[in-house]
Amino acid sequence: MTVGEIKKLCPVMPFFFYCVSFFKEYDKKIGTSLVCLPGGKIMKIRGIKKELLILLLELGKNSHPNEFVALLREQDGIIEEMNMLPGTVAGENSASLIFDMMPLDTHLAGSAHSHPNGVLHPSNADVNFFPRSGRFHFIIGYPYRDSDWKCFTADGTACTMEVIT
Numbered sequence: 192m193t194v195g196e197i198k199k200l201c202p203v204m205p206f207f208f209y210c211v212s213f214f215k216e217y218d219k220k221i222g223t224s225l226v227c228l229p230g231g232k233i234m235k236i237r238g239i240k241k242e243l244l245i246l247l248l249e250l251g252k253n254s255h256p257n258e259f260v261a262l263l264r265e266q267d268g269i270i271e272e273m274n275m276l277p278g279t280v281a282g283e284n285s286a287s288l289i290f291d292m293m294p295l296d297t298h299l300a301g302s303a304h305s306h307p308n309g310v311l312h313p314s315n316a317d318v319n320f321f322p323r324s325g326r327f328h329f330i331i332g333y334p335y336r337d338s339d340w341k342c343f344t345a346d347g348t349a350c351t352m353e354v355i356t
Contacts, residue, residue, distance in 0.1 A: 236300060236327060238353030239263075239270040244329075244340065247273070251305035251331040258286035258305045262324060265300040269355055270327065273303065283307065285316065301325030301345075309333040311341040318347040327352065 243263075250259050258281050264272040276288045286304055302324045304317075309332045313321070321328045322345045329352075332339045342352035 235268045236265060236270065236352075237268040238355040239329070239342075241354050241356045243271055243273060244354055245337075247303050247329060247331050248335045248337070248340065251307075251333070252335040254281065254305060254307075255333065255335070256283050256307045257281045258283070258307060260286035260288055260302060260304040262288075262302055263300045263327070263329070264298045266298060270300045270352075299325050301327035301329070303329040303331060305331045305333075305335075307333050309339070311339070313343055313347045317343075321345045321347060 247261070250261070259275075260279060260281065261273040261275050263270050264274065266272070279286065279288045281287075302321070311330050311332045313328070313330060317328070317330070321343065326345050327350070328343045328345070330341050330343065332341075342350050344350050
């Protein structure tokens, strides 16, 4: 399938739209991570910056025993920035944000949040949250070492994400 054919499958909308089921199958075939943007443009996510991943691990450690939640932005296919929204509420069992505070941003790649219990698997609440906030979602877990994280797609499926130095 060509990029032109992929673009035809992506609706032209004024807001972010993720072609989740299509790209899930396409990702399996070509081993990459694509996001459909307004105007039919394709964003290829190549990885996450190591500095951002270290910051997310530190944020988890500093928030412990409470969770944290943040939105992730990409630039040129690399997830390299996080946004913490005003009005975010965090506790020992959950963290939530006010969706009305989300920026209308075509560079929104996903989210990151912590699991202070160390479980690196999305809960049902996480799986319901993921599609509303991007394509790729990082769960950071206790004890917040370099290997205590996993990336998931919007439907809760584990996926690989390159760490870019």
